[in-house]
Amino acid sequence: MRSADASERPVRSLPTEAPVVELVDGSVGYEGSSQYAVAGVSLQLRAGEILGLVGESGCGKSTTARALLALAPLAQGHIRLHGETIAQHDPRLRQSVQAIFQNPAGSFNPKRSLVDSVAEPMRVRRIGSPAERRRRALAELDRVGITEAMARRRPHEVSGGQCQRAAIARATLLRPEALVCDEPVSALDVSIQAQILELLDELRREDGLAMLFISHDLGVVASLCDRTAVMYAGQVVEEAATPVVASAASHPYSVILQESVPTLDLAEQPRRVVPRVPTEEVDVRALPGCRFTATCPLVTDVCHDSAPELLGSDHRVRCHHPVGSGDPSSS
Amino acid sequence: MTGRAQAEHLLDVRNLVVEFDTPGGPVRAVDGVSLQLRHGQRLGLVGESGSGKSVLSRTVMGLTRARSATITGEVLLDGNPILEWSERRRRNLWGRDVAMVFQDPLSALHPITPIGGQIIEAVRRDPEMDRRAAHDRAVELLDQVGIPQPRQRMTSRAHELSGGMRQRVAIAMAIACRPKLLIADEPTTALDVTVQARILELFDSLCEQNGIGLVLVSHDLGVVGRHTDQVAVMYAGRIGEVGPVRDVFAQPTMHYTRALMAAMPQPGRALPRPIPGLPPNLLDAAPGCRFAPRCAYATDECTNARPSLEPIGIGSGHRYACWHPSSPTTAARDRAEAVDAGEGAR
Numbered sequence: 001m002r003s004a005d006a007s008e009r010p011v012r013s014l015p016t017e018a019p020v021v022e023l024v025d026g027s028v029g030y031e032g033s034s035q036y037a038v039a040g041v042s043l044q045l046r047a048g049e050i051l052g053l054v055g056e057s058g059c060g061k062s063t064t065a066r067a068l069l070a071l072a073p074l075a076q077g078h079i080r081l082h083g084e085t086i087a088q089h090d091p092r093l094r095q096s097v098q099a100i101f102q103n104p105a106g107s108f109n110p111k112r113s114l115v116d117s118v119a120e121p122m123r124v125r126r127i128g129s130p131a132e133r134r135r136r137a138l139a140e141l142d143r144v145g146i147t148e149a150m151a152r153r154r155p156h157e158v159s160g161g162q163c164q165r166a167a168i169a170r171a172t173l174l175r176p177e178a179l180v181c182d183e184p185v186s187a188l189d190v191s192i193q194a195q196i197l198e199l200l201d202e203l204r205r206e207d208g209l210a211m212l213f214i215s216h217d218l219g220v221v222a223s224l225c226d227r228t229a230v231m232y233a234g235q236v237v238e239e240a241a242t243p244v245v246a247s248a249a250s251h252p253y254s255v256i257l258q259e260s261v262p263t264l265d266l267a268e269q270p271r272r273v274v275p276r277v278p279t280e281e282v283d284v285r286a287l288p289g290c291r292f293t294a295t296c297p298l299v300t301d302v303c304h305d306s307a308p309e310l311l312g313s314d315h316r317v318r319c320h321h322p323v324g325s326g327d328p329s330s331s
Numbered sequence: 332m333t334g335r336a337q338a339e340h341l342l343d344v345r346n347l348v349v350e351f352d353t354p355g356g357p358v359r360a361v362d363g364v365s366l367q368l369r370h371g372q373r374l375g376l377v378g379e380s381g382s383g384k385s386v387l388s389r390t391v392m393g394l395t396r397a398r399s400a401t402i403t404g405e406v407l408l409d410g411n412p413i414l415e416w417s418e419r420r421r422r423n424l425w426g427r428d429v430a431m432v433f434q435d436p437l438s439a440l441h442p443i444t445p446i447g448g449q450i451i452e453a454v455r456r457d458p459e460m461d462r463r464a465a466h467d468r469a470v471e472l473l474d475q476v477g478i479p480q481p482r483q484r485m486t487s488r489a490h491e492l493s494g495g496m497r498q499r500v501a502i503a504m505a506i507a508c509r510p511k512l513l514i515a516d517e518p519t520t521a522l523d524v525t526v527q528a529r530i531l532e533l534f535d536s537l538c539e540q541n542g543i544g545l546v547l548v549s550h551d552l553g554v555v556g557r558h559t560d561q562v563a564v565m566y567a568g569r570i571g572e573v574g575p576v577r578d579v580f581a582q583p584t585m586h587y588t589r590a591l592m593a594a595m596p597q598p599g600r601a602l603p604r605p606i607p608g609l610p611p612n613l614l615d616a617a618p619g620c621r622f623a624p625r626c627a628y629a630t631d632e633c634t635n636a637r638p639s640l641e642p643i644g645i646g647s648g649h650r651y652a653c654w655h656p657s658s659p660t661t662a663a664r665d666r667a668e669a670v671d672a673g674e675g676a677r
Contacts, residue, residue, distance in 0.1 A: 056523035057494070159610075189379040189550065191606035194594040201602055216523060219553075222598035246598040260528040262553030264597060266580055 018083035019044035020177045020210040021068065021097055026077035028063050035285035036075065038063045039234045042310075045178050045210035050200070052225030052242065053214045054257065060234040061214045065182045068212065069099050098171035102183035104163035108155040114163075115141060115151040118170040125174070140169040144199055161192035168199060178210040179203070185220060197224050218261045222246045230254045233284045233291040240315040250315070250322035252296050290320065298323070338410030341512055341544040342368040342391065347404035349383075349390050349568075358613045360386040362568035363404075365640075368561070370511065373538055373545040375555030375576065377591070378565035381610060384548045387565070388514050390414075391546070392431050393421040409511055426456045430505035434517040436497035440489035446473075446500045447485025453507035472503040476533060495526035499533070506537060513537070516548040531558045552595050556580055561648070564588045567611040567621035570640065574649030584643060584651040587622045620654065628655045 022045070028038045038060040045051055045068075053061050066072035068079065070088045078085050081092060101107055108117045119137035122128055128136065141151045144165040155163055164184060171179055181200065185193040201224065203209045215221050221228055222242055229239040230251065238251040249255045284291045289304040296303065298321045310318040349361040361383045368374050376384040389395050391406055393413050406414050408429055413421050433439050441449055450469040454460055460468065466485075473481035476499040489497055498518060505513055515534065519527035535558060538545050549555050555562050556576055563573040564587065572585040583589045593604040608625035620626070623633040632654050640650040 056525065189610075190591065190594045190596075190603070191379060191610075194596070194603040194605035197596070197602055198605055217596070218524065219596040219598055223596040223600055223602050243599070256525060258598070260524040261598065262528075262531075262551070262557040264553055264556055264580060264592060264595060266556050266577055 017046070019046045019080075020082065021045045021093075022080040022083075023064070023068055024077050024080060024085075026064070026067050026079075027075045028060075028067050028072045029075045030063075035234070035283070037234055038067065039285070040077070041067075041231075041234075041236055042077075043068075043212065043229060043236070043239075045212055047177070047210050048204055048208040049227065050204055050211040050213050050225045052221035052228040053212060053231060054216065054218055054221050054228060055231035056216065056257075059231040061231055062182055063234075064231070065099070065180045065212060065214055068097060068180055070094065095174070096176055097178045097180060098174075098176040099180040099182065100164065100167045100171050100184050102186050104160065104167040105155045107167055108163065110155055113152050113154055114146065114158065114166045115148075117155075118151070118166055118173060121170065121174050127174075137169070137173065140173050141166060144169045145195075159192070160188055161195060164188065164196055165199065168196075168203075172203065172207070172209075175207075176209070178212070180212045180214075182214045183216070184213075186215065186217065193220070200224065218246075218258060219263075230257065235291065235318060236310060236316070237292065237318045238316065239310075244315055248324060250317045250324055251292075251319045252298050252321075252323055253292050255323050256295075290318075292319075337370070338407065339369075340367045340407070341370045341372070341409055342366075342374075342546070343405075343407040344387075344391065345405040345407070347387070347390065347406060348402070349386055349395060350401045351399060352401075353614075355614050357401075359568050359616065360613065361390065364565075364568070364570055366563055366570065366573060368512075368544055368546065371538060371542040371544055372561060373534075373547060373559040375559035375562040376546060376548045376565060377550065377552055377555050377562060379550060379591075379610065381567075381613065382565040383568035384565050385516055386568075388431075388516055388546055388548050392429055392514055393418075393424070394431075426453060426505075426508040426510065428510055429512045429514065430508070430510040432498070432501050432505050432513065432515040432518045434520050436494070436501040437489060439501050440497060442489055445486045445488055446492070447487075450485075450500070450504050450507060453504040456508050468507070469503075472507060473500070475506075476500070476503045477529070478503075493526075494522055495530065498522065498526075498530055502530075502533065502537075506541070506543070509541065510543065512544045512546065514546045514548070517550070518547070519554065520550070527554070534558060552580075552592060564591065567613060569621060570652065571622065572649075572651045572653075573640065574643075574647065578643075578647055578649040582643070582649075584649075584656045585622075585653040586626045586628055586655075586657060588651075589657055590625075620652070628657075630655065 023041060023043045026038060026041050027036045029036045041064050043051060055061050063072055067074055070093055074088055079088055079093060081096060086093060115134060115137050118141055119133040122133040138148055138151055146162060146165050150158060150162060185196050188196060204211060213225055225242050228242045228245040229236050232253050238245060238249060238254045245254060246258060249258055282294050284294055287293060289306055290308050293299050293303050302320050308318050308320050310316050344364055344366050347361055347364045351358045351360060364387055376388065378384045390402060395402060402414060405412060447469055450472055451465045454465040454468045470481045470485060473484055478484050478496060478499055519530050534545060537543050547555060547559050559576055562576045562579050564571045566587045572579055572588045583592055590606045594606055596603045606625060611621050619634040619636055620638050623629040638652040638654050640652045643649045
C-alpha cells in the first residue's frame with residue numbers, strides 16, 4: 001500500500017472507508033423509451049476526491065447526476081449514504097448532496113439579488129434570523145470571491161463566472177458533503193474557467209468535499225479530477241485513476257475519445273492507436289452484445305453475442321478486448 | 332493592385348475599425364486590425380468572448396450593417412473592396428466568393444424544407460445550374476461532406492439529423508458554389524469531441540483538395556493549433572500576436588498569448604492557471620496596451636502607449652504587439668513557476 005501522506009494528492013487506490021455517496025447499479029428510464037437512459041451505473045463519491053464523468057451528448061451523464069440528486073427516479077438500483085442504503089427521496093440525501101449546473105444565471109431568480117438567492121437554502125430550512133442568514137450568505141460569497149457590493153447585484157448584472165461562484169456559494173452554504181457539478185465551466189471562457197476550477201480544487205482540499213464533475217471537455221477533467229469514469233450509451237465503460245484514463249485507457253471508446261482531443265503540444269503527433277470506422281445508425285442501447293459494436297474497430301463475434309461486464313477493481317473496464325496489456329482486472 | 336483576375340491575397344484587411352454606438356457610449360469591437368490570408372491558406376482567430384473575433388469575421392463577410400456600426404479601414408476580398416460596395420453588390424459574392432458556417436447549424440437550416448431543397452437552393456446561385464444538375468450536385472455535396480446514403484438523405488429535415496450531420500449539411504451549403512474563402516465561426520463548439528475531430532478533418536480536406544481559404548474562429552487553442560496554418564490572437568478588438576501556428580505556440584511572445592495558453596486545461600498537466608484581473612471594458616478607451624491592467628510585466632509605458640505589431644526575426648511572419656515581450660529568460664521563469672505550481676497540486 002502507498003502511504004497516504006506521500007504527497008498532497010496521491011494517485012488513489014480504493015480506500016476501505018465507505019464512500020460519502022454511492023450509486024449502486026442505478027438505472028433510470030424516461031417515458032416513451034423502452035430502453036433505460038442509464039443502465040446499471042455504479043459510482044462512488046469519496047471525501048476529498050473528485051470523480052470526473054465524461055462521455056458524449058446523450059450518453060446519460062446528466063441523468064446519472066439527476067439520479068444522485070433525486071431529480072430522476074431510479075427504476076432499479078439504490079443509493080447509499082456512508083454505506084447505509086437510503087431511499088432516493090430521503091431528506092438526508094438532499095442535505096448531503098448539492099449541485100451546480102452549466103447555466104448559473106438560469107438557476108438564480110432574476111429579480112432578486114445574489115445574496116438573497118444564496119441565503120435561500122437557510123430560509124427554506126428555517127435556519128437563523130433574516131440578518132443571520134444574510135451574514136452567513138455574505139460570508140460564503142466572500143469565500144468564493146464575491147464582494148458585498150457585487151453580492152447586492154442581480155444575476156444579469158454580473159458575469160457568468162461571478163454567477164457560477166455565487167451558485168457554488170449557495171451550494172456549499174449548508175455544508176454538504178458532496179457536490180454534483182454538471183458541466184459547470186462549459187459556458188465560461190478559459191481564463192474564467194480556470195478560476196472556477198481553482199475554486200473547486202480548494203473546496204476539495206479545504207472542505208474535503210466529495211465531487212462528481214461532469215464534463216464533455218476531457219482536458220478539464222484530466223487537469224482537475226482524481227478519478228475518471230467514461231460513459232457510453234447509458235453505461236460506465238471504464239473507470240480508473242485519471243492519469244490511467246488519460247494516457248493508458250483500455251476501452252476502445254475511451255481511447256478514441258482521448259485521441260479526439262486537440263492538444264496544444266504541436267510537437268507531439270496525434271495518436272491513432274485505434275482506427276476509425278464509420279458509425280452505423282442503430283439504437284445501440286438495444287444491442288444484445290456490447291453497445292459499442294456499431295463503432296468499435298476491434299469488434300469480434302463474441303462482442304455481438306454477449307454483453308461484457310464491468311470488470312476490475314481499481315481500474316474497471318467493460319470490454320472483451322481491452323486495448324493494451326491484456327487483462328484489465330490484473331492492474 | 333485591385334481588380335485583377337486573382338489578387339495576391341485572398342483576404343487583405345487593412346486597419347479595420349468597427350465601432351458600435353451603445354447607450355453607454357461607443358464600443359470599439361474591432362480596433363485597428365490588419366491581416367492577410369493567401370489563397371488556400373487557413374487562418375485561426377482565437378480569443379475569449381468579447382475579443383472581437385466574431386465581429387471581425389462578420390465584417391469580412393460583409394454582415395456588419397453600416398447603420399448600426401461605424402466601419403473604417405479596408406477589406407479586400409480577392410482584391411474587391413467590399414466595404415465600399417452596396418449591399419446588393421456584396422450579396423453577389425456570398426456563396427460564390429465567400430461563405431460562412433456558424434456555431435449552431437439548427438438555426439442556420441430551415442426547419443421544414445428538406446435539406447436537399449436547401450442545398451439545391453444554394454447550388455442554384457450559379458445561374459448555369461438547371462434543376463436536374465443542381466439535384467445531382469447536391470447529392471454529390473452531401474457525399475463529399477461525409478453523409479452516408481446521400482440520395483436518401485435529401486428528403487430529411489434538419490431536426491431528423493444529429494448535430495454533427497447538421498453541421499455537415501451547413502458546410503455542404505457553404506461550399507455549394509465553390510467559394511474561395513470559407514469563414515467558420517466556432518463551427519464545432521456545440522459538438523462532441525469525436526464529431527468535432529471529424530468536422531475539422533473535413534475542413535482540412537476541403538482546403539487541401541479544393542484550395543479553399545479558411546478563417547476558423549475558435550476559443551479553443553487546440554482546435555486552431557491542429558487545423559490552421561496561421562493564427563491571430565485577439566484581445567479587446569486588437570491582434571496581440573499573429574504568425575505561423577507552430578511559431579506562435581512554440582514561442583508565444585505577447586503576454587496575453589502566454590496567459591491564454593497557461594489557462595487552457597491540458598491532459599497530463601496541473602490545474603490551468605487563471606488569468607488575473609477582469610476582462611477589458613471596451614467602453615473605456617485606454618490609450619495603451621489593453622492587456623496592461625492584467626499583465627505582470629506592465630510598466631507606465633504599457634498603460635500610456637499602444638504597442639504596434641513588431642516582427643520576430645525576418646520573413647517568418649510572426650509578429651507581436653508588446654512593449655516587454657517575453658524573452659527566453661522570462662519564459663524559463665514562467666515555466667519554472669508552472670512546474671512548481673504543478674508539483675504543489677499533484
